[in-house]
Every structure is written in C-alpha cells, then in structure tokens.
Amino acid sequence: MTDTTSKAPPTPARRAAPPGRGSRRGVPPSRSWRDHPLRRITPWLFLLAPLALLITFTYVPVGNMIYYSFTDWDGVSPDRNVVGFENYTQLFTRPELFRVFFVSFYYLAASAVQIVIALYFATVLSFDLRFRNFFKGILFFPYLVNGVAIGFVFLYFFQDGGTLDSLLSWFGVGADHAWLGDSESANTSLAGVSVWRFTGLNFVLFLGAIQSIPGELYEAAQLDGASRWQQFRHIIAPSIRPVLSLSVILAISGSLAVFEIPYIMTGGATGTSTFVIQTVKLAFQFNKTGLASACAVVLLLIILVVTWIQRRLVPDDKVDLV
Amino acid sequence: MRKKPLSAALLATAMLTVAGCGGGGGSTGEAATAPSDPAKASGTITVLTNRTDLVQDGTMAKYAAEFKKTHPKVTVKFQGITDYEGEVKIRMNTDNYGDVLLIPSVIAKGDYPKFFAPLGDTEDMAKTYRFTGKTDVRGKTYGIANFGSVNGLVYNKAVWKKAGITDWPTTPARFLDDLRQIKARTGATPYYTNFKDGWPLSSPWTNSVGSVSCDAKASDALATADKPWAKGSDLNVLDSLLHDIVHEEMSEKDPTTTNWETSKTDLAKGKTGSMLLGSWAVNQIRDAATKAGQDPDDIGFMPVPVQKDGKFCATMLSDYQLAVNTHSDNKSAARAWIDWFTEKSGFAAKEGGVSALSSMSFPEVLKPYQDNDVKLIERSEAKTEQVNAIDNASEIGLAKQDYRQKLIDIARGAQEGSLQDYFDDLDKRWADAAATAGN
Numbered sequence: 001m002t003d004t005t006s007k008a009p010p011t012p013a014r015r016a017a018p019p020g021r022g023s024r025r026g027v028p029p030s031r032s033w034r035d036h037p038l039r040r041i042t043p044w045l046f047l048l049a050p051l052a053l054l055i056t057f058t059y060v061p062v063g064n065m066i067y068y069s070f071t072d073w074d075g076v077s078p079d080r081n082v083v084g085f086e087n088y089t090q091l092f093t094r095p096e097l098f099r100v101f102f103v104s105f106y107y108l109a110a111s112a113v114q115i116v117i118a119l120y121f122a123t124v125l126s127f128d129l130r131f132r133n134f135f136k137g138i139l140f141f142p143y144l145v146n147g148v149a150i151g152f153v154f155l156y157f158f159q160d161g162g163t164l165d166s167l168l169s170w171f172g173v174g175a176d177h178a179w180l181g182d183s184e185s186a187n188t189s190l191a192g193v194s195v196w197r198f199t200g201l202n203f204v205l206f207l208g209a210i211q212s213i214p215g216e217l218y219e220a221a222q223l224d225g226a227s228r229w230q231q232f233r234h235i236i237a238p239s240i241r242p243v244l245s246l247s248v249i250l251a252i253s254g255s256l257a258v259f260e261i262p263y264i265m266t267g268g269a270t271g272t273s274t275f276v277i278q279t280v281k282l283a284f285q286f287n288k289t290g291l292a293s294a295c296a297v298v299l300l301l302i303i304l305v306v307t308w309i310q311r312r313l314v315p316d317d318k319v320d321l322v
Numbered sequence: 323m324r325k326k327p328l329s330a331a332l333l334a335t336a337m338l339t340v341a342g343c344g345g346g347g348g349s350t351g352e353a354a355t356a357p358s359d360p361a362k363a364s365g366t367i368t369v370l371t372n373r374t375d376l377v378q379d380g381t382m383a384k385y386a387a388e389f390k391k392t393h394p395k396v397t398v399k400f401q402g403i404t405d406y407e408g409e410v411k412i413r414m415n416t417d418n419y420g421d422v423l424l425i426p427s428v429i430a431k432g433d434y435p436k437f438f439a440p441l442g443d444t445e446d447m448a449k450t451y452r453f454t455g456k457t458d459v460r461g462k463t464y465g466i467a468n469f470g471s472v473n474g475l476v477y478n479k480a481v482w483k484k485a486g487i488t489d490w491p492t493t494p495a496r497f498l499d500d501l502r503q504i505k506a507r508t509g510a511t512p513y514y515t516n517f518k519d520g521w522p523l524s525s526p527w528t529n530s531v532g533s534v535s536c537d538a539k540a541s542d543a544l545a546t547a548d549k550p551w552a553k554g555s556d557l558n559v560l561d562s563l564l565h566d567i568v569h570e571e572m573s574e575k576d577p578t579t580t581n582w583e584t585s586k587t588d589l590a591k592g593k594t595g596s597m598l599l600g601s602w603a604v605n606q607i608r609d610a611a612t613k614a615g616q617d618p619d620d621i622g623f624m625p626v627p628v629q630k631d632g633k634f635c636a637t638m639l640s641d642y643q644l645a646v647n648t649h650s651d652n653k654s655a656a657r658a659w660i661d662w663f664t665e666k667s668g669f670a671a672k673e674g675g676v677s678a679l680s681s682m683s684f685p686e687v688l689k690p691y692q693d694n695d696v697k698l699i700e701r702s703e704a705k706t707e708q709v710n711a712i713d714n715a716s717e718i719g720l721a722k723q724d725y726r727q728k729l730i731d732i733a734r735g736a737q738e739g740s741l742q743d744y745f746d747d748l749d750k751r752w753a754d755a756a757a758t759a760g761n
Contacts, residue, residue, distance in 0.1 A: 076414050077433050160576030180578035182736040269727040270736050285722050286714045
C-alpha cells in the first residue's frame with residue numbers, strides 16, 4: 001500500500017478528489033489496488049475471524065436462549081416441547097419472582113456511592129499531588145482481583161469475630177456482629193464489597209476523561225480566580241459527561257444483574273438472592289431451563305429498556321469546551 | 323452490495339455452529355455386559371469421578387494399576403471433576419461423557435435408558451447387589467452404587483461424656499435436653515449446621531426421611547402426600563428438630579460464614595458436639611481428629627433421635643451410582659471396571675460405606691448401630707421420579723439447601739414468619755405442584 005501511494009504524484013487536482021473516495025492522497029484509477037475484484041471483500045476477510053467468534057459465542061447462544069425460553073426443556077433431556085409463551089406467563093403471574101429485584105436497590109445505592117468516590121479521587125488525583133501514581137495504583141488494584149477471590153476474602157472479613165470485628169474493636173466499637181446474619185446488614189455488606197471492587201474501574205474511566213482536558217483551561221480558570229470547586233463544576237464535570245453517563249448506565253445494568261459477590265458469599269441465603277441468582281437456581285437446581293431462559297430474556301429486555309430511557313433523558317451530545 | 327459478504331459470513335458461521343453442535347445420536351440400547359474372559363477385554367476407558375482428591379493424590383491411579391493386573395489390555399483414565407453435577411450435566415448434551423460415570427442427580431430416572439447402557443435385569447441384579455431400585459427403569463438396572471451410606475449423627479463422645487450424657491437420646495425432646503446440657507456444661511457448640519456450605523442441610527436431613535416412621539417407603543409416600551409437613555410426618559419431625567436447635571441458639575452463632583473443612587476439625591477437637599451426616603463422614607472426621615492430635619475413637623455415630631416402637635431406625639441409601647455411557651465404544655471394558663471396583667477394590671469399606679454387594683458385611687463404622695440393634699432400612703426408590711418431578715415443580719428442593727436455610731433464618735429471626743406458617747406454605751406449594759406434575 002505504501003508503495004502505490006508513494007508512487008502517486010501528489011498533484012493539486014488529485015488532492016481535490018471528491019471526499020467520498022475517502023483518501024486525501026488520490027491515486028491514478030487505472031493502477032489502483034482499489035479496483036481489484038477482491039477489493040470489496042477484503043475488509044470482510046479481515047472481519048471473518050472476529051465475526052465468526054462474535055456470532056458463535058454471542059449471537060447463536062442468545063438465539064438458543066430465546067428458543068429455550070419457549071420450551072419446557074429441563075437442561076439435559078433430549079426431549080423438549082415447545083410451549084409457546086407459557087414460561088413468560090408464569091414469570092409475570094408469580095410476583096415472588098420479581099420481588100428479588102428489591103435487592104438491586106442496595107446495589108443501586110452502592111453504585112451512587114461508588115461513582116461519587118471514584119469521581120472525587122479521580123479529580124483530586126488529576127492535579128499534581130505527591131505519591132499520585134501510588135494512590136492511583138492503590139485505587140485501581142481491587143478491580144484486578146478475581147471476583148471469586150474477593151468473595152472468599154470478604155467472607156473471612158465479615159465473619160463473626162473476623163477482620164471487620166477486630167478492626168472495629170480497636171476503635172472500641174462493640175465488636176460482635178454477624179454481618180451476613182440478617183438480610184439488611186447482609187445486603188449492605190455485600191453492596192459494600194461491590195463498591196470496594198468496582199470503584200477502581202470507575203476511577204480509571206474518570207481519570208482518563210479528566211486527563212484529556214487541555215491544561216490551558218485550568219490555567220485560564222485560575223487566572224480568572226476560579227476555585228477548585230468552580231473548576232470542577234464548570235470544566236471537569238461538563239467535559240466528562242459522556243463517561244459519567246456511561247458509568248451510570250453500567251451501574252444500573254450492573255445493579256440489576258448482580259451475581260458473583262452474593263452467589264459466592266451467601267449463595268443467595270438470608271434474603272440476598274438477586275434476579276440472576278434466582279435464574280441460575282431455576283435452571284440448575286430445579287431443572288427449569290425453559291423458565292430460566294425466559295427470566296434471562298426478560299432481564300435482557302429490562303436492561304435494554306432502562307438504557308434506552310436513560311439515553312433519551314441524557315442524550316449523548318458532543319462535548320465542546322473550547 | 324455491502325450486505326452480501328456479511329450474510330455469507332453469517333451463513334458460514336451458522337453452518338459451522340450447527341455442524342459443531344449436531345452431535346448426540348440416539349442411544350443404542352446395547353447392554354454393558356462383563357467380558358467372559360477378563361484377560362481379553364481391551365480398550366481405553368475414561369472414568370468420570372467427583373473425587374478430585376483421590377485423583378490428585380494418586381489413589382485412583384493405584385486402583386487402576388491393581389485393575390490392570392487382572393485386565394491387562396484395559397487402560398483406565400480418570401477425569402476428576404470439581405463441579406461434578408454442573409459440568410457433567412452440560413457434557414451429557416453430547417455423546418462425550420466418559421465411558422464410566424456417576425449418574426448425576428439431575429438426570430430424570432425415566433431418561434436413564436437414553437443416556438446409559440443397561441447392566442442387567444433388575445431381578446437378577448437384586449440378588450447380588452443392594453440399592454438396585456435406585457436405577458431400575460422398566461425392569462433393567464442402569465447403575466451400581468459406589469457405596470451406600472447410613473444416616474446419623476456424628477458426635478464427639480468426649481464432649482457428650484463431659485456433659486454427663488451416656489445414652490443415646492431417644493426422642494427429639496431428649497436430644498434438645500442433651501444439647502442444652504452440652505451448652506451449659508462444656509461450652510462447646512452443641513450442633514453445627516454448616517449453613518453456608520448448604521449440602522449438610524439438604525442431603526443428611528432429607529435422607530433421614532424414613533428414620534422417623536421406620537418406613538422404607540416414607541420417601542415414596544411423598545409422591546401422593548398432600549401435606550408432607552403435616553404434624554407427626556417425617557419431614558415435620560426432622561425440620562422441627564432443626565428449627566428448635568437453631569431457635570434455642572444451640573447451633574453456631576454466625577451460620578452465614580460456616581466452613582465444612584473447619585467444621586470437621588472443630589468436631590474432632592470437641593468445639594462442636596454433633597452434626598447430622600452420613601456414615602461416610604465418620605472416617606473423614608476421624609482423620610481430622612488424628613491430624614489435630616485428638617483421639618479418633620472419640621468420634622461416634624448415633625441414629626437420629628427418634629424411636630418407633632422402642633427401636634431406632636436408620637435409613638440406608640446409595641451414594642452416586644456408577645453407570646456406563648450408552649455411546650461408549652468399550653462397554654464391556656467399562657463394565658469390567660465397575661464390577662472390579664465394586665467387588666475387589668475395597669473402596670466402599672475404605673470410605674466407611676456399605677458395599678453395593680449384599681454379600682459384603684457392614685463397615686466397622688456401623689458397629690455401634692449393630693450393637694444397639696438399630697434397624698437399617700434401605701430406602702425404596704420406586705417413586706423417586708415422581709417425587710423429584712413434584713419437588714422441582716414446586717421449587718422447594720428437598721435435596722437442595724435453600725429451603726432449610728430459610729427454615730434456619732426463620733428460627734433465628736433473620737427472616738419473618740413462624741415455623742407453622744412456613745410448613746403450611748411448603749404444604750401448599752407441594753400440593754399445587756403435585757396437581758400438575760409427577761403423575
């Protein structure tokens with residue numbers, strides 16, 4: 001490619017080639033690789049591998065899942081009958097199947113906390129500060145730890161007389177509490193673990209966005225006498241809005257689909273069951289793969305709808321600071 | 323124009339996927355019969371097992387080497403699977419699930435002929451083997467038990483002695499009294515639920531159905547019961563006992579963070595008084611005692627504290643059953659392995675289980691049962707399929723942990739409700755499910 005382009009004489013006329021052709025440096029049509037018969041499929045050849053993977057591992061399974069949701073399949077038996085919308089009817093006529101969504105509010109509240117913490121640290125650490133990179137590392141580290149390991153670590157942490165209790169006892173707080181013992185404190189504790197784990201991710205996203213703000217803006221603001229808060233309010237917040245709204249979308253869909261942390265730590269006992277845990281139990285404990293697939297489809301639709309509403313409320317407009 | 327290559331790619335991948343998943347031919351129905359001459363049986367067989375520990379420490383390889391002495395042309399390979407149920411279930415959607423495997427509990431009994439090769443007529447098999455009823459489908463047997471186990475309470479004799487108790491409690495009320503004494507006099511946790519790990523709440527308790535009424539068919543009766551938790555029924559007595567233990571705070575203080583491995587050591591060291599388990603657990607806890615520097619003989623085994631007509635009864639039921647994959651190319655070699663493993667390996671005795679061979683005597687672990695005239699009843703499996711169907715339809719999960727976890731939560735006040743309300747709710751769910759499933 002470099003060969004052909006370098007040979008092309010950069011005449012002014014060619015430079016003014018129609019923009020639709022894509023290239024600023026035009027080439028003589030007669031000798032172009034673009035006219036090769038294979039040219040049109042070349043991009044598809046490159047795309048073949050990723051598309052094959054994407055289709056095999058994403059779209060075909062989703063298609064299968066949608067198909068299963070219309071059957072009474074138990075997950076192993078070679079026989080399955082198509083039962084139409086029976087699974088969906090059942091799902092919507094059994095309120096207890098939706099009650100578990102209330103647990104999501106704990107995680108939703110936790111996500112709000114998480115975003116605020118992440119935003120605060122991202123802002124602070126985007127200014128010149130001693131040990132800045134060290135703190136960045138510390139904040140991001142929890143996100144790198146495997147979710148299963150986190151589950152186990154915090155199981156010991158919340159144990160009766162475990163790490164948290166002994167920590168509290170140093171400060172003289174009555175330390176003898178079964179943190180996972182009743183449903184409110186269990187859910188709060190689990191949501192706390194989720195904040196611990198995912199703050200790092202939000203933090204890095206925000207930090208990246210903040211650091212892409214041109215430094216002159218701060219300088220100008222400082223000359224105008226803007227305080228740190230005013231800088232945040234009028235420079236940082238508007239410029240990271242797309243990332244912020246992305247984080248909110250991720251937080252909401254994440255809260256609806258919480259799974260790992262409660263599944264590993266409590267297995268959904270003591271009122272910590274979430275919609276996904278319930279789905280997994282329907283599929284693998286009670287062999288109702290059909291009904292569980294219907295649950296999964298409904299969850300997918302709920303998340304799509306929530307995201308759509310969010311995009312309508314907060315349109316993804318261009319950030320234009322300068 | 324732009325769409326063409328995409329659709330071609332889509333089509334290609336779709337075809338690839340279809341081709342990849344199109345396995346799973348029908349079952350042949352061919353029986354897995356033992357080779358007439360062990361020396362002539364040949365082939366390489368893969369054995370799926372849930373005992374990853376025995377695969378890793380080489381115990382299984384030793385068995386295979388021993389087997390090779392009599393069957394020189396057969397090579398046995400093992401695949402230890404940690405999440406046995408979950409993984410094998412998915413593999414069973416293809417033809418490739420080993421030659422010999424343990425029948426996952428998720429497979430409906432009626433589907434056995436689709437997945438496994440018949441091992442013989444049940445009538446004949448029952449003469450030599452125990453527990454054949456569990457895998458009997460229309461007169462053919464599809465599995466031979468790994469071993470069987472007897473249900474009961476594993477307890478620390480030293481702790482009970484320290485509390486001044488010498489006799490086995492004969493009623494739930496006496497058992498609760500004993501636990502109170504243990505709590506008051508020894509400071510040990512009288513009973514350990516293993517709430518977090520869950521399975522110690524499901525199988526040992528549900529498997530004891532039959533111990534209360536001393537009826538081998540108590541479990542079958544659930545298929546037609548409209549109120550399985552009615553007063554005096556097996557499930558009512560057992561679940562009430564569990565409820566009372568927890569309600570009177572005689573179990574561990576924070577059940578949500580329990581740990582099975584630790585619980586074994588705790589029982590061995592006398593920090594815990596008792597746990598309801600199967601006889602298989604006794605040897606494991608004795609091992610734990612030896613490792614912790616305690617006397618393994620302190621670990622005792624007693625029946626569920628209920629008597630019927632002045633006698634203790636204990637249910638005896640089969641562990642996983644070994645079966646031959648119906649798609650296996652080496653069925654006779656696979657059968658030879660099962661036969662050898664059951665008859666010659668000594669595995670059952672080593673695990674403290676009851677051998678599947680009716681000619682073999684009971685393991686040493688069960689000696690106190692025999693000395694005290696505990697009646698062992700082999701649980702009938704005639705209606706297991708219907709019971710499981712109702713159980714799944716009702717989403718109660720008799721053999722799952724969730725419903726007893728909720729029972730414990732109610733007992734310790736972590737969830738609202740009373741025991742009777744909960745039983746009523748379970749009864750209703752069971753009856754509703756029975757109306758639609760299982761018949």
